Amino acid sequence: MTTFNFCAGPAMLPTEVMQQAQRQLCDYNDLGVSVMELSHRSAEFTQVAEEAEQNLRDLMRIPDNYAVLFMHGGARGQFSAIPLNLLKTGGKALYIESGQWSVAAAKEAAKFGDVDVRDIRIGKGDIDLSLFGDTSGYDYVHYCPNETVDGVAIYDIPSCNSPLVADMSSCILGRDIDVSKFGLIYAGAQKNVGPAGLTLVIVRRDLIGQQHTATPAILNYQLAQDNDSMYNTPPTFAWYLAGEVFKWVKGLGGVAQMEQRNQSKAQALYQFIDDSSFYRNEVNPSFRSEMNVTFQLHDAELNQRFLAEAESQGLLALKGHRMVGGMRASIYNAMPMAGIAALIDFMDKFAQSHQ
Amino acid sequence: MTTFNFCAGPAMLPTEVMQQAQRQLCDYNDLGVSVMELSHRSAEFTQVAEEAEQNLRDLMRIPDNYAVLFMHGGARGQFSAIPLNLLKTGGKALYIESGQWSVAAAKEAAKFGDVDVRDIRIGKGDIDLSLFGDTSGYDYVHYCPNETVDGVAIYDIPSCNSPLVADMSSCILGRDIDVSKFGLIYAGAQKNVGPAGLTLVIVRRDLIGQQHTATPAILNYQLAQDNDSMYNTPPTFAWYLAGEVFKWVKGLGGVAQMEQRNQSKAQALYQFIDDSSFYRNEVNPSFRSEMNVTFQLHDAELNQRFLAEAESQGLLALKGHRMVGGMRASIYNAMPMAGIAALIDFMDKFAQSHQ
Known part of the structure; x- marks a missing residue:
């Protein structure tokens, strides 16, 4: 019997990718060891890491003035990292609420600074994009283009007068988007990218460097950028599998x-x-x-x-x-x-x- | 040719564990999906998670008044989490420096509160345990029993008048220890436990609940404890592999x-x-x-x-x-x-x- 797995996340990975991972699991590229047993600083893993980043850049046409970070901690880690890195002293962020996840992101951000919240839901299963309202003067405006729990999506990229931050955990690589319209895009891997434990962050470089003093090192964009996402040992197997998924997407066109x-x-x-x-x-x-x-x-x-x-x-x-x-x-x-x-x-x- | 991998981390995993993981990779327990494609809230993964915890408790004889947390972010994540959770307002922590990693832990902790540092190194490759000095009156005393970079280890558990916190990333499960002598033990998985991206935290329950307001949710022990380490999606595949390693250690005696x-x-x-x-x-x-x-x-x-x-x-x-x-x-x-x-x-x- 063929099995089809409709799990919201951790979700199914492409069958071809899993079969390839299985073949390579105990012996990566005839090295006699698994890719997860390689030093993250080895030449072999560096190649895995760089290829994955380049393929993601190709797939999403990510401009050079954006850093691509491979981080720990899932999208919830970014719920904290985003205000810690982008919310300036005396500044303010705007959170647009369209479902469970954007509500959770706003709640976490409020721990770290001043946050305005706008709920754009109007009745059951409906939203009104005009309720984004005036987006001027914020350090950033956060929204979630695909609400996994509610099954509600925003396809048109909102015009925004402040850096736009999007939680694309459940829709990254699902549609072709113009990255240059965003200040920051992030995605927990376990839906469209790879196994749980890895998070992608695509961030305009000029937004990096304003982190709070008390930013945990593993959530610090500056450190991640300056150390090619290897300030600490990254989740290497998840990174490798994400790279295999990127190749698979490329292979399909x-x-x-x-x-x-x-x-x-x-x-x-x-x-x-x-x-x-x-x-x-x-x-x-x-x-x-x-x-x-x-x-x-x-x-x-x-x-x-x-x-x-x-x-x-x-x-x-x-x-x-x-x-x-x-x-x-x-x-x-x-x-x-x-x-x-x-x-x-x-x-x-x-x-x-x-x- | 037999390969032997002496990498400091990510390190080799037991051959038998890797072979078992390979067999199960695309079809876990005849479910037709990989363990990494299971919802972390499914009955099947809950069993994986609970068995792993129980086996670790058995192996280390962890008393019931200690929580066992499976967290994101590596040991460096804990460098931040420990002061964020244990360092009280107006309190102070003591960091014992015996090598590269304990120095790095102290540096990170100082971002979050008041920290005393004592360097116990005396010349090349030598330390003096008497330099721990007076350990009274601290919220906790942090040390690193095995310094991976320097190849220096402290085998006797220091007598300590404040909760003792140990970075056991590179020695957990390597020697039999008395957990009750510690306030908190933590370990990045990628040396003795599993693949990179998972961190074990064994913490006396009475130390939980004093976290700073601005503690990122993924580093919050209270949330981790109250949600069985599933406040957010945990690195499920790493958790599963850690569980297989625990079974392997049990099987060897x-x-x-x-x-x-x-x-x-x-x-x-x-x-x-x-x-x-x-x-x-x-x-x-x-x-x-x-x-x-x-x-x-x-x-x-x-x-x-x-x-x-x-x-x-x-x-x-x-x-x-x-x-x-x-x-x-x-x-x-x-x-x-x-x-x-x-x-x-x-x-x-x-x-x-x-x-």
Whole structure:
């Protein structure tokens, strides 16, 4: 039975990447050791690290005036690092709230300085981008273009009069974007990039260097930049796997190709849900996430049966986040169209037998 | 050719553990997915996590009044976390300096509060434990029982009148110790535990809860304890591998057995060095590390040739740290006696042909 893993994160990785990692696990490039047993300062790992960065730069067309940092600590680490590095004495940041993660980011930032918060949610599954309001005069403006829990996405890059900071944990490399419109982009790896424990930070270099005195070294952008993300031992295996994922995306044609794939996948699933009276998605179609498709059964009593039968068919981890309930199919870059087809087929049969 | 990897870290992992990880990499326990593709909140990963903790508790006989935390960020993350969590307003910490890492820890701590420093080094490769001095009245006293760079170790647990904090990154599970003598023990995983990116923290529960307001969430012991180290997504694959290493240590007879192995390995290597006029180790025999054996060639001009010939014989990563020079053989738990024998055999032949 083919298994399809719809976990929101840690999420499935591309099958080809995992198979390659398995072949190389005990003997990387005939060195007789695993890549995770190499010194991070060895010539061999330096090549892994540099290739990964270059491939990410190529894929996202990252301008030279942006640093690419490979950091510890997940996106939550960046919830702290961003104010510690970007929020100046006497300055202020603006946090736009559009779902669970942007709310959490704002709460963490308030520990480190002065923060304004604007909630742009209007009722269930809807947002109003005009509520970004006046974005002038802030050290930065933070938002989350894809809310994993809520299945809500913002596709148009907001015009912003202060450096724009985006939590792209669950959408990086999913769509082609213009990096130069951002001050900083960050992403926990465990959705579209690699295993948990690695975080990507893409930051305009002129924003680096204003960190608070009491910034923990592992969260200090200046130190990370000056030491090629090796001020301390980085999570080397995660970095290697991220590099393999970047090669895989390149091999499939790059981000524009991923974007097409992702749109086809999401459209097929949303279309099926919209055409059904058994399932429903409650997000305004303009803001539906291509990465995390939330849906409810018409009868919530059937939820457990749906999950159990799905699992018996090899369709895993479809349970919605506990704060939203219902179901969620996370269909990141690594999910093939065959997974969507299998899910739709199962959902259709389940609906017919429980209508 | 059998390869032996003497890297100081990321270090070799037990061969049996790596082979098992390779078999399971794409299909963990017949689930059809990798352990790194499982939700950290799934029943399957919860079992991995709980078993790892229980096995570590068994191996180290960790009392119930100690929390075991699995954290992001390496030991350097803890350099910040320890003062942020343990250093009270108006309080003071004492840092004992015995080598590169304890010096770095003290420097980082001073960002977050008031720190006294005592350097106990007396000349090259020697320390004086009486220089710990009066340890009363501190929020904690920090030291590093095994200095990876310098090859200097402190085996007797210092008697201390304040909570004793130990950086055991390069010696945890290497010797049997009495955890109850410590307030906090921490260790980056990449030497004796698992891959880089995971850090173990063993902390007496009554020391938790005094964290500064501006403590980044990922470094907050209270949050880590209250959320079973899952306040944010932990580095799940590293956690799993650490659990496999714990099982491996148990299978070999536990920490007491590792300690015997380690003593035999280190004694054999130091004995060979001491008997040789070609090599020398400059550390006071009472403080020689069993984990990191530093040595110099009588003629430093031969260093490059030594390293190249060693590598051609499958003896990898013997170059000493750039701050010390010469050679260093890191022989953590995973290094078998056969690796020591192969190293001594090579060193002997090299000496004979270059005498």
